[in-house]
Amino acid sequence: MLSLLGISSEIYTDEPVEERLGFISDGVKVYEGEVCDFDLCIVLDCGDMKRLGRRGEIMEKAKTVVCLDHHRTNTGFGDACVII
Numbered sequence: 001m002l003s004l005l006g007i008s009s010e011i012y013t014d015e016p017v018e019e020r021l022g023f024i025s026d027g028v029k030v031y032e033g034e035v036c037d038f039d040l041c042i043v044l045d046c047g048d049m050k051r052l053g054r055r056g057e058i059m060e061k062a063k064t065v066v067c068l069d070h071h072r073t074n075t076g077f078g079d080a081c082v083i084i
Contacts, residue, residue, distance in 0.1 A: 010036075014053055031055045038062045043078065047071035 041062035
């Protein structure tokens with residue numbers, strides 16, 4: 001969606017996307033420790049920062065963090081947190 005709006009974005013995961021989910025894996029990168037400065041980090045489906053593992057390094061350097069989640073146990077991390 002961001003690409004369609006002309007917004008540059010990157011998607012990171014800890015491990016390769018399973019083959020059966022290939023239809024959603026286009027452009028997904030395995031995080032290998034490179035830390036970039038992003039204006040915005042959107043964290044999806046993650047109840048607390050510990051679950052981000054090493055990818056938390058990305059969040060820590062981002063100027064703004066938005067968490068979109070559905071877990072009742074969400075710790076409310078980030079500059080904005082939407083739990084539905």
